[in-house]
Amino acid sequence: xxxxxxxxxxxxxxxxxxxxxxxxxxxxxxxxxxxxxxxxxxxxxxxxxxxxxxxxxxxxxxxxxxxxxxxxxxxxxxxxxxxxxxxxxxxxxxxxxxxxxxxxxxxxxxxxxxxxxxxxxxxxxxxxxxxxxxxxxxxxxxxxxxxxxxxxxxxxxxxxxxxxxxxxxxxxxxxxxxxxxxxxxxxxxxxxxxxxxxxxxxxxxxxxxxxxxxxxxxxxxxxxxxxxxxxxxxxxxxxxxxxxxxxxxxxxxxxxxxxxxxxxxxxxx
Amino acid sequence: xxxxxxxxxxxxxxxxxxxxxxxxxxxxxxxxxxxxxxxxxxxxxxxxxxxxxxxxxxxxxxxxxxxxxxxxxxxxxxxxxxxxxxxxxxxxxxxxxxxxxxxxxxxxxxxxxxxxxxxxxxxxxxxxxxxxxxxxxxxxxxxxxxxxxxxxxxxxxxxxxxxxxxxxxxxxxxxxxxxxxxxxxxxxxxxxxxxxxxxxxxxxxxxxxxxxxxxxxxxxxxxxxxxxxxxxxxxxxxxxxxxxxxxxxxxxxxxxxxxxxxxxxxxxxxxxxxxxxxxxxxxxxxxxxxxxxxxxxxxxxxxxxxxxxxxxxxxxxxxxxxxxxxxxxxxxxxxxxxxxxxxxxxx
Amino acid sequence: xxxxxxxxxxxxxxxxxxxxxxxxxxxxxxxxxxxxxxxxxxxxxxxxxxxxxxxxxxxxxxxxxxxxxxxxxxxxxxxxxxxxxxxxxxxxxxxxxxxxxxxxxxxxxxxxxxxxxxxxxxxxxxxxxxxxxxxxxxxxxxxxxxxxxxxxxxxxxxxxxxxxxxxxxxxxxxxxxxxxxxxxxxxxxxxxxxxxxxxxxxxxxxxxxxxxxxxxxxxxxxxxxxxxxxxxxxxxxxxxxxxxxxxxxxxxxxxxxxxxxxxxxxxxxxxxxxxxxxxxxxxxxxxxxxxxxxxxxxxxxxxxxx
Numbered sequence: 001x002x003x004x005x006x007x008x009x010x011x012x013x014x015x016x017x018x019x020x021x022x023x024x025x026x027x028x029x030x031x032x033x034x035x036x037x038x039x040x041x042x043x044x045x046x047x048x049x050x051x052x053x054x055x056x057x058x059x060x061x062x063x064x065x066x067x068x069x070x071x072x073x074x075x076x077x078x079x080x081x082x083x084x085x086x087x088x089x090x091x092x093x094x095x096x097x098x099x100x101x102x103x104x105x106x107x108x109x110x111x112x113x114x115x116x117x118x119x120x121x122x123x124x125x126x127x128x129x130x131x132x133x134x135x136x137x138x139x140x141x142x143x144x145x146x147x148x149x150x151x152x153x154x155x156x157x158x159x160x161x162x163x164x165x166x167x168x169x170x171x172x173x174x175x176x177x178x179x180x181x182x183x184x185x186x187x188x189x190x191x192x193x194x195x196x197x198x199x200x201x202x203x204x205x206x207x208x209x210x211x212x213x214x215x216x217x218x219x220x221x222x223x224x225x226x227x228x229x230x231x232x233x234x235x236x237x238x239x240x241x242x243x244x245x246x247x248x249x250x251x252x253x254x255x256x257x258x259x260x261x262x263x264x265x266x267x268x269x
Numbered sequence: 270x271x272x273x274x275x276x277x278x279x280x281x282x283x284x285x286x287x288x289x290x291x292x293x294x295x296x297x298x299x300x301x302x303x304x305x306x307x308x309x310x311x312x313x314x315x316x317x318x319x320x321x322x323x324x325x326x327x328x329x330x331x332x333x334x335x336x337x338x339x340x341x342x343x344x345x346x347x348x349x350x351x352x353x354x355x356x357x358x359x360x361x362x363x364x365x366x367x368x369x370x371x372x373x374x375x376x377x378x379x380x381x382x383x384x385x386x387x388x389x390x391x392x393x394x395x396x397x398x399x400x401x402x403x404x405x406x407x408x409x410x411x412x413x414x415x416x417x418x419x420x421x422x423x424x425x426x427x428x429x430x431x432x433x434x435x436x437x438x439x440x441x442x443x444x445x446x447x448x449x450x451x452x453x454x455x456x457x458x459x460x461x462x463x464x465x466x467x468x469x470x471x472x473x474x475x476x477x478x479x480x481x482x483x484x485x486x487x488x489x490x491x492x493x494x495x496x497x498x499x500x501x502x503x504x505x506x507x508x509x510x511x512x513x514x515x516x517x518x519x520x521x522x523x524x525x526x527x528x529x530x531x532x533x534x535x536x537x538x539x540x541x542x543x544x545x546x547x548x549x550x551x552x553x554x555x556x557x558x559x560x561x562x563x564x565x566x567x568x569x570x571x572x573x574x575x576x577x578x579x580x581x582x583x584x585x586x587x588x589x590x591x592x593x594x595x596x597x598x599x600x601x602x603x604x605x606x607x608x609x610x611x612x613x614x615x616x
Numbered sequence: 617x618x619x620x621x622x623x624x625x626x627x628x629x630x631x632x633x634x635x636x637x638x639x640x641x642x643x644x645x646x647x648x649x650x651x652x653x654x655x656x657x658x659x660x661x662x663x664x665x666x667x668x669x670x671x672x673x674x675x676x677x678x679x680x681x682x683x684x685x686x687x688x689x690x691x692x693x694x695x696x697x698x699x700x701x702x703x704x705x706x707x708x709x710x711x712x713x714x715x716x717x718x719x720x721x722x723x724x725x726x727x728x729x730x731x732x733x734x735x736x737x738x739x740x741x742x743x744x745x746x747x748x749x750x751x752x753x754x755x756x757x758x759x760x761x762x763x764x765x766x767x768x769x770x771x772x773x774x775x776x777x778x779x780x781x782x783x784x785x786x787x788x789x790x791x792x793x794x795x796x797x798x799x800x801x802x803x804x805x806x807x808x809x810x811x812x813x814x815x816x817x818x819x820x821x822x823x824x825x826x827x828x829x830x831x832x833x834x835x836x837x838x839x840x841x842x843x844x845x846x847x848x849x850x851x852x853x854x855x856x857x858x859x860x861x862x863x864x865x866x867x868x869x870x871x872x873x874x875x876x877x878x879x880x881x882x883x884x885x886x887x888x889x890x891x892x893x894x895x896x897x898x899x900x901x902x903x904x905x906x907x908x909x910x911x912x913x914x915x916x917x918x919x920x921x922x
Contacts, residue, residue: 006702008787009704011701012701012704012705015697015698015701016701016702016705016713017776019694019698020713020716022771022774023716023717023720023771023774023775024716024720025735026728026731026732026771027720027723027731029734029741030730030734031730033734033741035388038684039741039801042745043745049671054305057876058904059894067700077737080758082630083631083634084631086627086628086631087627087630087631088629089622090429090625090627090628090654091628092732094624105635105639107882107886108639110825110828110882111640111828111873111875111878111881111882111883112643112878113828113831113832113833113834113849113878114832114834115832115834115849115853116646116832116851116852116871116874116875116878117642117866117873118853118856119641119642119646119852119856119867119868119871120641120642120643120644120645120646120649121638122646122856122873123642123646123649123866124641124642124644124645124870130637132438139640140745141634141637142638143640144638145635145639146635148635150637150686158680162358163353163355166351166353166355167355167357167570168319168415169320169342169349169351169355170349170351170355170357170413170417171357171368171372172320172321172322172341172342172343173320173321173343173345173348173349173417173422174343174348174368174369174372174416174417174420175369175372175373175420176343176368176372177343178624184368185359187355189357189358189359194790203722205670206277207722207724207725209725209726209834209835209839210834210835210838210853213838214853214856222726224726224835224896227726227730228726228839231726231729231730231839233735235734237569237732237799237823238730239730239734242726242727242730242731243686245727246722246723246727250719250722253718253719256714
């Protein structure tokens with residue numbers, strides 16, 4: 001493929017240039033806005049400041065929201081890891097017949113949008129035996145479903161790329177117990193892949209707004225809910241928050257890419 | 270000599286298909302037995318059943334007079350080498366080799382000595398600290414072999430260990446495996462779909478089809494006396510004849526068999542001179558027409574149409590036979606002692 | 617699995633519990649909620665009747681469908697062109713471009729709506745700038761209207777379309793092109809006879825995802841127009857969380873309708889993915905069985921080893 005690509009034509013260059021401008025302008029504007037003291041009727045702001053950022057970090061509600069987000073996302077991802085790791089392992093290795101059924105379950109969160117899920121969750125848990133509507137529990141449960149596809153695919157793909165079934169078979173024939181084989185042979189090899197899906201899930205949850213706002217919006221403020229409330233108050237401050245959020249996600253995805261590369265190198269060699 | 274490993278009536282179903290149909294097999298100590306057959310014949314499943322990686326639905330697996338069916342794979346003392354090597358990618362070569370001993374609680378020194386011994390055996394001493402991904406396919410498979418030998422298993426199972434390798438490496442490793450197997454007097458079951466590989470490497474070949482062993486014997490026996498059409502077709506380029514075809518060629522046959530087989534090298538191609546001599550000698554001669562000629566190195570293979578049958582005939586390539594080209598009329602001397610009478614399939 | 621391994625299935629219990637509690641129970645509850653009479657047991661379709669008789673809710677459904685279809689189609693067209701364009705670059709630049717578009721696809725929901733407000737809102741930078749420059753072309757533009765929503769929706773559809781379509785372009789191997797040209801096909805003929813048929817399932821599959829994505833989009837619309845624009849997702853939100861009038865049953869009905877449309881779209885994607893996998897099955901992923909010296913008649917009909 002690579003060798004046959006001739007010199008990229010001007011049309012393509014222009015096209016990509018326009019696309020990138022289109023995609024980056026909103027980001028850029030937010031970025032500039034976050035550092036602008038005033039910005040009206042000029043192409044670029046006239047005066048700059050980092051005041052919005054310092055104001056942001058002095059805002060106790062922002063810090064609270066940040067902490068809540070980190071806390072809720074970490075708990076949800078950790079819970080998912082603890083539950084999904086054995087489940088996906090068992091299904092992939094011992095119950096491959098169930099995989100088509102699993103695919104159905106895993107695609108459901110894609111097919112059921114957040115609003116719809118929220119409607120169902122509120123109705124199911126606002127009365128009756130388990131009354132957890134409006135609490136962090138219902139949110140963690142909902143988050144578990146949101147990241148289910150990422151966790152399932154990530155773990156399953158890692159298991160398949162290292163051909164877990166055969167590794168397990170050879171470890172067992174060499175005298176390892178099932179538990180021992182899992183810990184000494186399977187886990188270290190799938191770990192980079194699992195880490196990748198964990199971080200991906202984390203960044204997905206960090207950007208989650210619909211479920212959070214609808215399920216616990218009044219009681220628990222995550223960074224997204226907080227951002228939504230600040231939009232109306234101060235544009236510059238909100239920009240600073242949005243940009244910080246975005247940079248955080250960016251760092252996370254960069255780590256993801258590095259991990260992904262290492263995973264590939266580890267397998268192909 | 271009593272059997273070292275004995276399979277009695279092994280049955281296995283996947284859904285509604287019988288993958289293994291009451292398979293019986295006896296293997297002696299130090300013997301190398303090959304399970305040969307086309308894809309889907311159940312040979313790999315049988316191997317996995319012996320290892321305990323697949324559960325059987327019925328039957329007994331007796332190793333040294335003990336039924337091991339209810340033992341977990343790790344307690345069976347059986348080693349296995351997989352087609353895809355299945356080396357642990359997070360461990361180095363020597364760690365891979367030591368893995369089994371570590372699981373069995375061997376001391377560090379003991380482990381190191383044994384692994385060095387095996388590294389020397391497979392000639393990979395300089396790769397001891399390399400990771401599997403840095404090795405070639407052939408090297409990886411040698412490590413896999415060493416890894417399963419390290420724990421001194423009672424039986425070694427090899428599941429198409431050579432199929433993923435290049436032709437040349439395959440041949441070398443084939444010899445190497447046989448040498449190592451002889452050296453350790455290792456009772457070995459070797460699975461392959463390659464009849465040439467099976468004939469070369471084995472003490473005994475079991476040809477499988479549709480979940481049963483259809484014929485077993487020494488490579489010699491299997492090659493020279495196939496009992497059914499399936500075996501004849503699988504073992505070589507036998508000419509398989511129907512009864513009417515055989516009657517046309519040989520005029521009479523001394524059995525009620527419906528299928529006959531004759532090896533491609535058991536015909537004699539005659540020139541004008543030879544034809545006369547053969548006639549005097551009272552041999553049966555048929556005339557035919559060359560359809561095509563192909564040179565397979567030291568053998569020339571002809572496809573010859575005669576009496577309404579297309580026969581495959583092999584002649585040693587001694588440099589004299591080249592003058593026979595396509596569409597040439599030729600004569601064949603037939604020897605009915607070479608005609609094999611086949612049994613019905615599944616009889 | 618044999619009896620001695622049964623305990624291992626205990627590992628599935630928490631998973632099943634979570635999925636039942638937070639995936640199936642809510643869906644079931646939503647469906648029953650949409651057909652249960654108020655204040656007691658009994659089956660009723662009256663809420664569905666109310667929705668389908670209300671011009672207001674029908675308008676919401678129509679608006680959502682229109683905006684989803686429009687934004688998906690624009691997204692897919694831009695995505696297709698850009699995905700092709702991207703394959704023409706050297707691998708290094710190609711990767712950078714993909715990373716950039718991947719990065720912007722993270723930029724969605726509230727922050728995205730917000731940055732469009734900064735740019736094009738009533739007091740947005742561009743709005744004021746254009747006013748000062750006297751560009752009246754954009755004078756009628758209103759971010760909080762249909763056109764504004766389309767603009768924002770397209771923004772998050774394009775990178776998604778690009779990322780989903782790009783691999784299929786890559787799947788069209790240069791060897792196919794070479795083979796086609798040796799067989800006498802022109803570049804154009806190659807695309808009409810091979811290229812486009814191979815891409816078609818991927819295009820429709822991606823369309824399904826884009827459509828579902830737009831139908832379910834709530835955060836962007838909510839942050840941008842709040843209750844001011846009549847969209848299905850926004851209506852559901854306000855009916856259930858009680859921004860306006862609290863009528864959860866109607867919310868359930870609308871949610872069922874929305875879920876049906878997205879389910880259908882995702883199903884389309886599923887079917888199409890199967891088709892395109894059939895095209896792009898990679899022979900090297902299977903164990904390539906080496907050719908025997910003498911090919912046997914049944915060699916062509918063998919099954920995979922069980």
